[in-house]
Amino acid sequence: MTTPRLSADTPRGRMYRLEPDGPLVYPSITTVAGMRAKDHLQGWYATMASKRALEMYDWLDRNPQRAPAEISRVTRNRWQTQKRIAAAAEEHTRAAADLGTLVHALCEQWARSGSRPTAADAEETMQAQRERDGSFAADRDPAALLRRVGLRLDGYGAFLDDFQPEFLEVEQTVVNHEVGYAGTTDAIVRVGGTILSADIKTSKKVRGDYALQGVAVVRAEELLDDDGTTRPAPEMTGAFIVHLPEDGGYAAVPLRTGDAEFATFRALKQAWMFQPEDCALDPAGTPKDLLLTVLRAKGGLDALR
Numbered sequence: 370m371t372t373p374r375l376s377a378d379t380p381r382g383r384m385y386r387l388e389p390d391g392p393l394v395y396p397s398i399t400t401v402a403g404m405r406a407k408d409h410l411q412g413w414y415a416t417m418a419s420k421r422a423l424e425m426y427d428w429l430d431r432n433p434q435r436a437p438a439e440i441s442r443v444t445r446n447r448w449q450t451q452k453r454i455a456a457a458a459e460e461h462t463r464a465a466a467d468l469g470t471l472v473h474a475l476c477e478q479w480a481r482s483g484s485r486p487t488a489a490d491a492e493e494t495m496q497a498q499r500e501r502d503g504s505f506a507a508d509r510d511p512a513a514l515l516r517r518v519g520l521r522l523d524g525y526g527a528f529l530d531d532f533q534p535e536f537l538e539v540e541q542t543v544v545n546h547e548v549g550y551a552g553t554t555d556a557i558v559r560v561g562g563t564i565l566s567a568d569i570k571t572s573k574k575v576r577g578d579y580a581l582q583g584v585a586v587v588r589a590e591e592l593l594d595d596d597g598t599t600r601p602a603p604e605m606t607g608a609f610i611v612h613l614p615e616d617g618g619y620a621a622v623p624l625r626t627g628d629a630e631f632a633t634f635r636a637l638k639q640a641w642m643f644q645p646e647d648c649a650l651d652p653a654g655t656p657k658d659l660l661l662t663v664l665r666a667k668g669g670l671d672a673l674r
Contacts, residue, residue, distance in 0.1 A: 373542050373553045374595045381641070385542070385551035388597030395544065396641055398552025402581040404637040421457040467504035468514070469571040471495055472521045472613065473555065476569050480539045480556060485526060491515055517615070521571060524619035528611050532621060534558035534567065543589030543602055548635055551593065554586045555611075557603065566608040575612050575622045581634050583608030584626035 376385045377393060382400030384393040429436045443450045474494050475486045486494070492515060498504045508514050538557040544550075556567045566586040570579070589602040612620040650666060653659035 373540075375542060375593065375597075376551075376553070385544075385593075387544070387551075387593065389595075391597070395549050395551040396638070398550055398582050398585040401550055401585070401634060401638050401641050402578065404640045405578060405581070417457040418454050421454050425454075464505075464507065465572070467498070468517065470504065471498055471518055472525075472571050473569055474498070475518065475522060476525050476555070477540055479522075479525065479529075480536050485522060488515065488519070491518055491522075520615075520617045521613040524613045524617055525569070525611065528619045528621060532560055534560050537564065537603065538592065542593040542595075543586055544591045544593045544599070545585070545589050547590065548588075548638055550585060550638060552582070552585060552589075557605065563606045564603050566605050567611055568608070569611045569613060571613050571615075573614070575610050575620070579610055580608075580624040580626060580630050581637070583610075583624040584630040585634050587626045588631055 373385070375387070375389070376383050376397060379393060381396070382403065383397040384400070385395045385397060386393050387395075429439060432439075471491075471494060475491055478486045478490065478494075492511070495505065495511065495515065495518075499506075505511070505514065534556070536556055536558055538554075540553060540555065541557060542551060542553045554566045555569050558565055558567050566583060568579070568582065587605045587608050589605075592600040592602050594600070607626045608624045610620075610622040610624065612622055614620075650662055653662055
């Protein structure tokens, strides 16, 4: 997906401004949805780190003549070796995100032009992405990468043929002022006379928490253009995912976007607003200071007046 012009990364996640050069006002939909706990990732991080460590052992087994020198190097510089092992999950995630960004960009070209990007278009887009943000730095076989992208585009083309979506908006930023968030949906489409939000995913599987992103788009109040112009958001019946898996094909996966999902999203927005660094106050010097500070912090002194 292309980076929306009115958004920027911050220490608290991606945020949006409502006009060019204006202040960053609202957190992005993905930032808010990302407040949900991801405890399951801890095990995956450990698995990826152990996998890299085993790959290093395999290398030593295949190159016994170089093992003493390599073991000596690792022993002398343990911190760098730890960093390399610990970075396995992050590097895997970055590579998957780079591929997803490239596929999104090409699907966006397709939706806007009405024709499939050529192989030359794909290579040009890949090179531009590499020069812009260092994508595919560890990829040594660009031709194989483009073949993987082409397989995803085959799936996207099959989706277009089967569902015949009418693209109303492409890469459109949406805003909800009541809750206070903004985000960008890959497309707003009309399918069978019904308006829906559509997002393209190249992940291994379609996760249920994508519904939090979907419902936020569906409940948007306005469309926000790059120049700060706003338009009323169309009434969207729901949201779905166009899943383009690694092995080809596609799946059009509908999402739940009801009141329960939106209530969860709103609660996550409240969690995002919480500022933990403001909650540890200055040390108290006396029991009286301690009690007074505790009461003031919870509004107790005002309640006693």
